[in-house]
Amino acid sequence: MQIEKEEMNQFNVHLASHYGMCFGVRDALAATRKAYDENDVTVLGQLVHNPLVSKELTENGIREGDLDDSLMDVSGTVIITAHGVSGTDRSRWESPHRKVIDTTCPLVNKAHAALSSLIDLGFFPVVIGKKGHAEVNGLTGDYPQAIVIEREEDISDVPHEGKVGVVSQTTQPIERVNELVEKIRSLRSACEVRFIDTVCSPTKNRQRAVKDLAEICDLIVVVGGSNSNNTSELVSAVEQLGVRAIQIERPEDLMLDWFLGAKNVGVTAGTSTLNQTVLGVSDRLREMSKELMLKDRNLNGKEEILC
Ligand code: SF4
CATH class of the missing domain: 3.40.50.11270 (Rossmann fold)
Structure with missing residues (x-):
């Protein structure tokens, strides 16, 4: 006897290995x-x-x-x-x-110390990060000469000679930071460019975990405030990995229709998101998966038993 099932609209929920509040x-x-x-x-x-x-x-x-x-x-x-x-x-x-x-945060203090040590050694201060962000303003606030590099075009402000010291906002994606540092080195080949990696380990862990999720998921829910920089960074990271990202703030924001046809749904969250909110989202997703399966069963009628 062979039991043939209609393909159920149920999906698996995968929580990132590192997520949420740091x-x-x-x-x-x-x-x-x-x-x-x-x-x-x-x-x-x-x-x-x-x-x-x-x-x-x-x-x-x-x-x-x-x-x-x-x-x-x-x-x-x-x-x-x-x-x-x-x-x-x-x-x-x-x-x-x-x-x-x-x-x-002690890791922000570490970034301050790194920048100040570079300046003490005679390096021109450069911070890779988001212009106007509170952390970046704090890093550059004592150094009016400091330059903030948010994108490649900003490198045009970096001096053409001398010593250039680079640190990064703690929540920047490390790959992008490394790319920008290499770009500075190639566009300012006459300069001595020294880079101190100040991207914090919780940020790196979350970015690595989202890559692992993207390998097995066809959709990733990113939980976090719409004005949270690292939440937006996670959304961009997911999209750059070729996976659909949905950003929400709370479980109530989830819509059943978004998950039609999904087989593996990932969940991650920015460093400002409460863990209880992330767990609430995972629980709601599991309920939705069951709701979709029941909906399918009702539509398809009884499972057909073929002898
Ligand atoms: S994201 Fe990193 S640097 Fe910022 S508060 Fe969290 S641990 Fe500290």
Whole structure:
């Protein structure tokens, strides 16, 4: 007896081996949560590029300020985010009348130290990263001569001779950083170019894990805020690997129709995404897979048994 089944519209769900909130963001969030009982707390910028976390902070009375705010308007406790700040901004905010909680990630501090060591050795400062991003502003804030390279065209601003010292924003894709460094070396062959790799290991692990997922999945869901840089980087990485990417912020954003015909669906998340949100998305996807299978069964009627 042979049982012939109609092809079911069920899919497998694969969670990336590394995903979601990194230790730097997690520690910054934990330090901020400890300040929920204090009055008058202001985060200098966006603590985490994640709307769910922003909502939680607002509900607990934490204000969002700006590094450039007038110091006169901000009292009480101020929180420096995991993205870090320049030395100039840090000293501007330090005051005996204000408590400063510094949640700068140690790996961002490492990038600051790398850039400053290059400058001390006489290298011209170059940062590969996103122009205007909080971390990049923090890295370059003490060095008005510094150049930010976001794309190849920006290399035209790099000096034609002398020593050029390059670091990177911690969340940049390492392959792109390496390509840009090689491009600087070839376009500025008269310069001594020294590169210190400051892309952080959680970012590298997540980028490697997304490649592994892309090998087995026909669709990858990237969970993270629409204004999160590393979430957008993951979306681009998936698309460059030739796999369809869907970016969502929460399980409720998932639509059943997106998964029609999918066999293997991957899930990953940016470093600002709460792990409970990612697990909620995986659970919802598993439910959807079952819903699609049941829908197929209802459409196709009973399985046909051929003798
Ligand atoms: S992404 Fe990397 S550098 Fe940024 S907070 Fe997380 S661990 Fe730190």
